[in-house]
Amino acid sequence: MFRYIPTIPSKSSIPLESLLSVAGLIGSPVIHQGGQEVGRLVDLVCHWDSEQSYPPLTGILVKVGRRIVWTPADEIASVSARRVQLKTARLDLRDFQPRSGEAKLIDDVLDHQLVDVEGARVVRAADLYLAVTQGTVRLVGVDISYASLVRRLGPRRWRIRPSLRAVIDWSAIQSFGQIDTQNNLRLSASSNELRRLKAAELADLLEDLGRTERQELLQSLPIEQAADALEEMQPEELESLLRESTPEAAASYLAEMEPDEAADALRDVDGELREQLVARMPQPAAKLVNSVLSHNETTAGGIMNTAIITAKASETVSELNHRLGAIKDDVSTAIGVVVTDKEGRLLDNLKFADLFLAKPKQTLKELIDSPATPHTVHPDDDIKEVADTLIASRSTSVLVVDEHNRPLGRILADDIIDALLPESGRFHFPRMFS
Amino acid sequence: MTRGLIGKLKGSRSRFLIGLALLGPGLIAANAGNDAGGIATYASAGAQFGYRMLFVMGLVSIALVIVQEMSARLGAYTGEGLGSLIREHFSIRMTTLALGAFVIANIGLVVSEFAGIAAAFQLFHVSRYISVPIAALMVWGLVVFGSYRRAERLFLVLSLAFLTYPVAAILAHPHWGSVNTNLFWPHLLASKDFLFITVALIGTSVTPYMQFYLASAVPDKGIGPQEYKRERIDTIAGTIFACLISLFIIIATAAAIHTRAPLASASQAALALKPVAGPVATQLFAIGLLGASALAAAIVPLSAAYAVSEAMGSERSVSKSFREAPIFLGLFTAQIIIGAAIALLPGNLISTLINAQVLNGIITPLLLVYILILANKKSLLGKAANGPIFRTAATACVAVVAVLSVVVLVQTVSGWV
Numbered sequence: 001m002f003r004y005i006p007t008i009p010s011k012s013s014i015p016l017e018s019l020l021s022v023a024g025l026i027g028s029p030v031i032h033q034g035g036q037e038v039g040r041l042v043d044l045v046c047h048w049d050s051e052q053s054y055p056p057l058t059g060i061l062v063k064v065g066r067r068i069v070w071t072p073a074d075e076i077a078s079v080s081a082r083r084v085q086l087k088t089a090r091l092d093l094r095d096f097q098p099r100s101g102e103a104k105l106i107d108d109v110l111d112h113q114l115v116d117v118e119g120a121r122v123v124r125a126a127d128l129y130l131a132v133t134q135g136t137v138r139l140v141g142v143d144i145s146y147a148s149l150v151r152r153l154g155p156r157r158w159r160i161r162p163s164l165r166a167v168i169d170w171s172a173i174q175s176f177g178q179i180d181t182q183n184n185l186r187l188s189a190s191s192n193e194l195r196r197l198k199a200a201e202l203a204d205l206l207e208d209l210g211r212t213e214r215q216e217l218l219q220s221l222p223i224e225q226a227a228d229a230l231e232e233m234q235p236e237e238l239e240s241l242l243r244e245s246t247p248e249a250a251a252s253y254l255a256e257m258e259p260d261e262a263a264d265a266l267r268d269v270d271g272e273l274r275e276q277l278v279a280r281m282p283q284p285a286a287k288l289v290n291s292v293l294s295h296n297e298t299t300a301g302g303i304m305n306t307a308i309i310t311a312k313a314s315e316t317v318s319e320l321n322h323r324l325g326a327i328k329d330d331v332s333t334a335i336g337v338v339v340t341d342k343e344g345r346l347l348d349n350l351k352f353a354d355l356f357l358a359k360p361k362q363t364l365k366e367l368i369d370s371p372a373t374p375h376t377v378h379p380d381d382d383i384k385e386v387a388d389t390l391i392a393s394r395s396t397s398v399l400v401v402d403e404h405n406r407p408l409g410r411i412l413a414d415d416i417i418d419a420l421l422p423e424s425g426r427f428h429f430p431r432m433f434s
Numbered sequence: 435m436t437r438g439l440i441g442k443l444k445g446s447r448s449r450f451l452i453g454l455a456l457l458g459p460g461l462i463a464a465n466a467g468n469d470a471g472g473i474a475t476y477a478s479a480g481a482q483f484g485y486r487m488l489f490v491m492g493l494v495s496i497a498l499v500i501v502q503e504m505s506a507r508l509g510a511y512t513g514e515g516l517g518s519l520i521r522e523h524f525s526i527r528m529t530t531l532a533l534g535a536f537v538i539a540n541i542g543l544v545v546s547e548f549a550g551i552a553a554a555f556q557l558f559h560v561s562r563y564i565s566v567p568i569a570a571l572m573v574w575g576l577v578v579f580g581s582y583r584r585a586e587r588l589f590l591v592l593s594l595a596f597l598t599y600p601v602a603a604i605l606a607h608p609h610w611g612s613v614n615t616n617l618f619w620p621h622l623l624a625s626k627d628f629l630f631i632t633v634a635l636i637g638t639s640v641t642p643y644m645q646f647y648l649a650s651a652v653p654d655k656g657i658g659p660q661e662y663k664r665e666r667i668d669t670i671a672g673t674i675f676a677c678l679i680s681l682f683i684i685i686a687t688a689a690a691i692h693t694r695a696p697l698a699s700a701s702q703a704a705l706a707l708k709p710v711a712g713p714v715a716t717q718l719f720a721i722g723l724l725g726a727s728a729l730a731a732a733i734v735p736l737s738a739a740y741a742v743s744e745a746m747g748s749e750r751s752v753s754k755s756f757r758e759a760p761i762f763l764g765l766f767t768a769q770i771i772i773g774a775a776i777a778l779l780p781g782n783l784i785s786t787l788i789n790a791q792v793l794n795g796i797i798t799p800l801l802l803v804y805i806l807i808l809a810n811k812k813s814l815l816g817k818a819a820n821g822p823i824f825r826t827a828a829t830a831c832v833a834v835v836a837v838l839s840v841v842v843l844v845q846t847v848s849g850w851v
Contacts (some may be wrong), residue, residue, distance in 0.1 A: 023526075111521050111522050111526070112522055113518075113747065122747070123747055124521070124745075124746065124747020126747075144747070146746065149526060149746070152526045152527075153526060153527055153530060208749075210512075210513055210514045210518060211512070211513020211514065211653055211658070212512075212513060239656060240653070240654060240655060240656030242656070243655075243656025243657070243658070243661075244513065244653075244656050244658045
C-alpha cells in the first residue's frame with residue numbers, strides 16, 4: 001500500500017538505526033551536565049531554510065515545573081531516543097520567542113497535513129524522524145504509516161522505535177505554516193519542486209488540503225499555474241475555494257483561467273459574490289467571461305471558449321504568422337485559426353498544421369478547402385447536438401457561430417467530455433436542493 | 435444573469451424550493467436529528483410521560499443550540515472538520531478514544547436507521563428480513579456507485595412528511611395550559627424510566643454525529659470567518675426549528691396516546707398523525723420514517739468514515755476504489771453491514787431504536803468535552819474562542835449531560851449484574 005523509499009539512507013547518508021522518533025521524544029527527560037533531570041521535553045524547534053533540504057534543530061522546549069523554557073541547540077550535548085543531555089549545568093529560564101522561519105515539530109508539523117511532492121499527494125505525519133549529521137540534529141524524514149499510529153498508542157518502548165515501512169525523505173516534503181512573516185517568503189526548500197507538478201496533480205492536492213494549507217499552497221504558486229490547477233478542480237471544491245479566498249485573489253485566479261472554465265466556476269457561486277468577482281476582474285477577461293455567462297450552461301454558448309484567433313481570408317500566411325507571434329495571451333486552447341470574409345462571416349477553420357506547411361506568400365483564401373465545410377453549431381444548441389456535430393466532423397473541435405455565421409467561439413472535445421460526464425469526487429455534505 | 439439554481443426554478447411552486455435551498459447546513463444537521471431514532475424517542479417520551487417531558491426537551495434544545503453553534507464556529511474559523519482538529523490538537527491516544535467512541539455511537543445510529551426502515555416497511559406489511567437487506571444493499575450501492583445525490587433528494591422530500599406533526603399537534607387539541615406549565619416549569623420524575631428516556635432524548639438530539647457533520651459541512655460550503663455571522667443565524671435558527679418539531683412530536687403523541695406506557699410499536703406512534711391524515715396516518719408516518727431513515731442510513735456512516743479518514747490523513751472520496759480509499763470505504767461498508775445485521779436481530783424495533791439513542795446519549799458528553807476544549811482555545815480560534823460567559827454556560831451544559839449519562843450508565847450496568 002505504501003511506497004518504501006529506500007533513498008533515505010543513500011540520499012542523506014544516515015544509518016537507519018540512528019534515526020530518532022519525534023513522537024517518541026515527547027516527554028523525554030532533559031538531563032543537565034550533573035546528570036540530574038531538569039525537566040521534560042515538550043517540543044522541538046527547527047529552522048526552515050531554502051538552502052537546506054533538511055531543517056536543522058535550533059532548540060527545544062522543556063517543561064520545568066509549570067513553566068515552558070526555551071533551550072537553544074548549542075546548549076544541547078546530545079539527543080537520544082530516551083533522553084536529551086544538556087551541556088550546561090543549569091538552565092536559563094527563557095521563554096520561547098518564535099523567530100521567522102521556525103516551526104515547532106510536535107505542535108505544528110506532527111499530525112498535521114503535509115504534501116508529498118514526489119508522490120503528489122497529501123499525507124498526515126504519523127511520526128517525524130531526526131538524525132544527527134556532522135554534529136547537527138536535522139529533520140530528515142516523515143513517517144506516514146498507520147502502523148506508526150498504532151505504535152504511538154503503545155508503551156514507551158514502542159513509541160521510540162522508528163518504523164521504516166512508509167517513510168518519505170524530508171527533501172520531498174512541502175510543509176505548511178512556515179511563511180517568513182517579515183518578508184512573506186516561503187522558506188521551504190521544496191516549493192520549487194511543487195512547480196513541476198501537473199495541473200491535475202495540484203488540483204488533487206488543493207482538494208485534499210485543509211483551508212489554511214491550501215491557501216498557503218496557492219499563494220506559493222505562480223498565478224498561471226494556480227489558475228491551471230483551479231481549472232482541473234471538482235466544481236464544488238472550486239466553489240468553496242473561491243468563496244474562502246479574498247475576492248481580489250479569487251478574481252485574479254478567474255481572470256487567468258480560460259473564459260469558459262472561469263464562467264463555469266462563476267455559475268456555481270451565488271449571484272452576489274459572482275458580481276463582486278466579475279467586477280474585480282480586469283476588463284478584457286471580465287468581458288469574455290460575461291459573454292459565456294450570458295448563455296445557458298447546457299448549451300453550446302455556455303461551454304464555448306471565446307478566446308479564438310480570427311483572420312481575414314485576404315491575409316497572407318506571413319502576415320498571420322507575424323501577428324500570431326505577437327500574441328502574448330495564453331493560446332493553449334487555440335488549436336487553429338478561424339478564417340472569415342470581409343464582413344466577419346466564417347469561411348473555414350484552418351489548422352496550425354496547414355499554416356505550418358503553407359508558403360509565406362500564400363493568402364489564407366488559397367489554403368481554404370473548396371468548398372469549405374467547417375462544422376458549426378449555434379450558441380443555443382444543446383450539448384448533445386454539439387457532441388453529434390463533433391462526431392460527424394471527425395475533428396477535435398467545433399466552432400460556434402451566430403445567426404449571421406460570425407464566429408463566437410470554439411468548443412473543444414474535452415469541454416464536451418466535461419459537460420457530459422457525471423460529477424464525482426470527494427464525499428460532500430448534502431445541501432438541500434442546491 | 436441569475437442563472438443557476440434560482441434561474442432553473444420558475445413558477446410559484448418553486449418559491450418553496452428556493453426557500454429550502456437557502457436553508458444551510460445548520461438546519462439540515464439539526465433536522466437530521468429527527469431521524470428514526472429521534473421520532474421513536476420523542477414519540478415514546480410523549481406516550482410514556484406526556485407533557486412532563488417538555489421541560490427536559492426545552493433544556494435539551496438550549497444545550498443543542500450551544501453545542502451546534504460551537505461546532506459551526508469551529509468549522510468556519512478553522513476550515514477543518516472535527517476529525518482533523520482533534521488529531522491536530524489532542525494526543526494520539528485521546529484522538530483514538532474520541533474517534534473510537536464516535537464510531538461506536540454511529541454504529542448504534544446506523545442500527546436505528548435500519549430499524550426505522552424495517553419499522554416503516556412493517557407498516558406496509560413487508561417483513562424486515564426482506565426490507566433491511568435490500569435497503570442496506572441499496573444505500574451501499576447508491577453511495578459507492580455514485581448516484582446517491584439524486585436518491586438523497588427523494589429521501590429528503592419523503593422525510594418532509596414529519597413537518598405535519600405541528601399541524602397534528604394543534605388539531606389534536608392538546609391541553610395548552612398544561613403544555614405551557616410543563617414546558618416552562620419542571621415536572622420531573624425521580625424514576626429510572628424517566629432518566630432513561632431523558633438520556634435517550636439527549637442522545638438523539640445532541641448526537642455527536644451532528645456536530646461532526648456540521649463542523650465539516652460549514653467549511654465544505656466555503657463559509658469562513660467573514661460569512662460566519664450569517665451562518666451563525668442559520669445554525670441557531672435551524673436548531674430551534676428542529677427542536678420545535680421535536681416538541682410538537684412530543685405534544686402530538688402525548689395528546690393522541692394515553693397509555694402512559696412505553697411506545698409498543700410504530701403503528702401506535704403513527705396514531706399521533708391521525709388528526710392531520712385521518713385514515714392514511716399510518717401510511718404518512720411510514721413514508722416519513724422511511725425517508726428520514728434512508729437519508730440518515732447513508733449520511734451517518736459516511737460522516738464517521740469521513741471523520742476517521744480525515745484524522746488518519748487517508749483518502750476520503752466516494753469516487754475512489756476500495757484499494758485507493760480502504761479506510762473510508764471499508765469503514766462505511768462495515769458500519770452498514772453491522773448496522774443492518776443488528777437491526778435484523780429479533781426483538782422490538784422501537785426498543786432497539788431507543789436503546790441506540792441511549793448509547794449515543796452516554797457517548798455524547800465525552801465528545802462534547804473535546805468540542806468544548808477546542809472552542810475554548812484562543813490559540814486556535816483567536817477572538818472567536820468562547821468568552822467567559824459562554825464558556826461557563828457550555829461547561830455547565832456538558833457537565834449536566836455527563837452526570838445524567840454516568841447515572842444511566844451505572845444503572846444499566848448494575849441492572850445487568
